[in-house]
Amino acid sequence: MAYAGSGSTTAPVSRAHAWAGTPGDPNELGALHAAVIDWYRRHARVLPWRSADRTAWAVMVSEFMLQQTPVGRVLPVWEEWLRRWPSPADLAAEPSGEAVRAWGRLGYPRRALRLHAAAAAITERHGGRVPDDEADLLALPGVGAYTAAAIAAFAHGRRAVVLDTNIRRVFSRTLQGQALPRPSMTVAESRLARALLPADDADAAEWNVAVMELGALVCTARAPRCDDCPLAARCTWLAAGRPAADHRPPGQTWAGTTRQLRGAILAVVREATEPVDVAALLRTTTGPVDGPTAGSSGKPPVRYRRALAVLASLGHDDDRVRAALDGLAADGLVQLEDTDGVGARGRAGNGVRTVRLPD
DNA sequence: AAAGCGTGGGG
DNA sequence: TCCCCAAGCTT
Numbered sequence: 001m002a003y004a005g006s007g008s009t010t011a012p013v014s015r016a017h018a019w020a021g022t023p024g025d026p027n028e029l030g031a032l033h034a035a036v037i038d039w040y041r042r043h044a045r046v047l048p049w050r051s052a053d054r055t056a057w058a059v060m061v062s063e064f065m066l067q068q069t070p071v072g073r074v075l076p077v078w079e080e081w082l083r084r085w086p087s088p089a090d091l092a093a094e095p096s097g098e099a100v101r102a103w104g105r106l107g108y109p110r111r112a113l114r115l116h117a118a119a120a121a122i123t124e125r126h127g128g129r130v131p132d133d134e135a136d137l138l139a140l141p142g143v144g145a146y147t148a149a150a151i152a153a154f155a156h157g158r159r160a161v162v163l164d165t166n167i168r169r170v171f172s173r174t175l176q177g178q179a180l181p182r183p184s185m186t187v188a189e190s191r192l193a194r195a196l197l198p199a200d201d202a203d204a205a206e207w208n209v210a211v212m213e214l215g216a217l218v219c220t221a222r223a224p225r226c227d228d229c230p231l232a233a234r235c236t237w238l239a240a241g242r243p244a245a246d247h248r249p250p251g252q253t254w255a256g257t258t259r260q261l262r263g264a265i266l267a268v269v270r271e272a273t274e275p276v277d278v279a280a281l282l283r284t285t286t287g288p289v290d291g292p293t294a295g296s297s298g299k300p301p302v303r304y305r306r307a308l309a310v311l312a313s314l315g316h317d318d319d320r321v322r323a324a325l326d327g328l329a330a331d332g333l334v335q336l337e338d339t340d341g342v343g344a345r346g347r348a349g350n351g352v353r354t355v356r357l358p359d
Numbered sequence: 360a361a362a363g364c365g366t367g368g369g370g
Numbered sequence: 371t372c373c374c375c376a377a378g379c380t381t
Contacts, residue, residue, distance in 0.1 A: 063377065066376085145379095167377090212377065222375075
């Protein structure tokens with residue numbers, strides 16, 4: 001049944017568990033639900049993993065890809081994955097290296113590896129069907145509290161406490177008057193989210209996706225569009241004059257880091273059809289390693305050349321490159337091999353000469 | 360439990 | 371330009 005805003009579909013909030021800003025009045029809680037869900041029904045983006053004929057697997061793939069990666073970049077890769085691997089068993093039947101290659105430049109490629117491993121686990125332990133139980137989901141590689149709840153809710157329509165960065169931010173502002181949630185999630189937040197969750201399965205699922213969408217489109221981190229917000233009238237943060245955050249997110253360094261080096265190495269190896277000579281990675285200033293050519297120009301794509309430039313600046317340090325290769329190999333993202341292809345696999349010893357994606 | 364892990368677009 | 375950040379997970 002669709003949410004009717006009757007108030008009877010909402011969970012009563014125990015006074016003992018009331019959190020600062022939590023609506024203690026069931027009518028107010030119902031009004032909150034109605035405001036957000038009504039907004040969602042009018043403004044939600046049309047996304048393929050929300051279509052009526054989506055599969056649970058399709059939702060699961062989207063959730064993995066959307067971990068720290070914007071929707072716009074996920075869309076084309078998601079389409080390709082689902083076309084190529086319509087079920088978990090289809091993916092599990094391929095080498096993990098194919099998952100890494102098909103992941104393209106979405107970032108955090110270990111997610112591809114974990115999704116591949118999760119597909120194998122689903123094929124083995126769950127008869128090829130994506131579990132609907134949160135505990136079962138949580139046991140899968142790459143599935144944490146958020147992803148387990150999201151799959152249970154969005155793929156299976158279950159009532160689950162979905163708490164991502166968007167939802168945390170909306171609650172933080174609306175209910176607590178804080179510009180941003182704390183860096184790490186608190187038990188209190190989890191309790192709050194549970195208290196706000198509609199009692200009915202379908203209502204809860206729609207509430208979750210609606211609040212998330214509000215956070216993604218309106219209640220954004222940088223420049224929130226409060227003029228367009230259905231919660232503006234009841235937002236504690238807006239009423240307080242939108243005070244600045246009292247803390248600053250850590251902020252990640254990038255230039256010159258191992259991460260950048262790993263990314264550059266992977267960019268080269270991902271595009272290579274043959275094993276890449278490690279020695280070539282160490283002398284990219286003088287000669288580009290084997291790589292893709294863009295169309296008729298005969299020149300490698302810009303992105304690829306950028307990776308080569310990174311290698312040129314960091315790759316002169318043999319020890320660093322080998323350390324990065326070791327890290328990638330330890331993560332299962334690449335395989336290191338002797339030139340003759342025998343022995344030394346997974347070890348960057350003296351005999352190691354080539355690197356490629358795993359079998 | 361803080362830190363590591365990619366990438367590219369927007370303010 | 372540079373900085374921030376985008377549906378987190380793992381160790």
